Amino acid sequence: QSVLTQPPSASGTPGQRVTVSCSGSSSNIADNTVNWYQHLPGTAPKLLIHSDNQRPSGVPARFSGSKSGTSASLAISGLQSEDEADYYCASWDDSLDGYVFGTGTKVTVL
Amino acid sequence: QVQLVESGGGVVQPGRSLRLSCAASGFIFSNYGIHWVRQAPGKGLEWVASIWHDGSNKNYADSVRGRFIISRDNSKKTVYMKMNSLRIEDAGIYYCARGHEVGNSLDYWGQGTLVTVSS
Numbered sequence: 001q002s003v004l005t006q007p008p009s010a011s012g013t014p015g016q017r018v019t020v021s022c023s024g025s026s027s028n029i030a031d032n033t034v035n036w037y038q039h040l041p042g043t044a045p046k047l048l049i050h051s052d053n054q055r056p057s058g059v060p061a062r063f064s065g066s067k068s069g070t071s072a073s074l075a076i077s078g079l080q081s082e083d084e085a086d087y088y089c090a091s092w093d094d095s096l097d098g099y100v101f102g103t104g105t106k107v108t109v110l
Numbered sequence: 111q112v113q114l115v116e117s118g119g120g121v122v123q124p125g126r127s128l129r130l131s132c133a134a135s136g137f138i139f140s141n142y143g144i145h146w147v148r149q150a151p152g153k154g155l156e157w158v159a160s161i162w163h164d165g166s167n168k169n170y171a172d173s174v175r176g177r178f179i180i181s182r183d184n185s186k187k188t189v190y191m192k193m194n195s196l197r198i199e200d201a202g203i204y205y206c207a208r209g210h211e212v213g214n215s216l217d218y219w220g221q222g223t224l225v226t227v228s229s
Binding site for chain 2: 035050086
């Protein structure tokens with residue numbers, strides 16, 4: 001029962017733009033930064049976006065993040081087959097005094 | 111290069127204990143907090159616990175508070191998680207990850223260790 005809500009799935013054809021939403025509250029997203037992780041089951045999760053909209057070195061520019069109020073979004077522009085994975089938003093929650101992950105979104109490349 | 115290697119997973123009966131280890135290399139270990147994150151079969155990522163760089167502060171998810179204990183030995187560059195009173199729902203892959211103060215993000219992750227809780 002995560003406090004950050006994501007759609008269970010999203011999809012697009014190669015080259016399309018796909019967005020993944022993350023809905024939280026005043027105790028997490030509104031007051032703390034949002035991070036996004038890419039996860040292929042059985043492998044180590046990978047940090048994709050930190051500090052709401054910053055890409056770590058080596059992450060392609062087609063990945064971008066944004067935040068407004070209690071919600072955040074991840075956008076993948078120019079979708080590629082290798083982008084097929086599970087994506088999670090995450091943030092610190094001041095009420096829980098812990099880190100929280102979103103429910104996760106499976107992105108499928110059609 | 112930064113490396114985190116988990117170990118200690120295995121098969122354990124409900125109610126028993128297990129200790130996981132996370133061995134780090136490739137960075138100044140004593141400067142970073144470490145987190146444990148798990149993924150139950152067919153489920154999403156769940157944050158479990160974290161410990162500050164010097165061990166002075168520890169945080170736990172409600173689901174494990176009072177049963178799990180996180181600790182670290184900076185001289186051995188290792189973080190531990192003692193898991194007591196294990197439940198069926200504690201089964202899954204356990205990852206350790208380095209905490210980065212920038213954005214409070216988890217910037218490097220290990221490959222995970224599998225914990226199976228079964229009678």
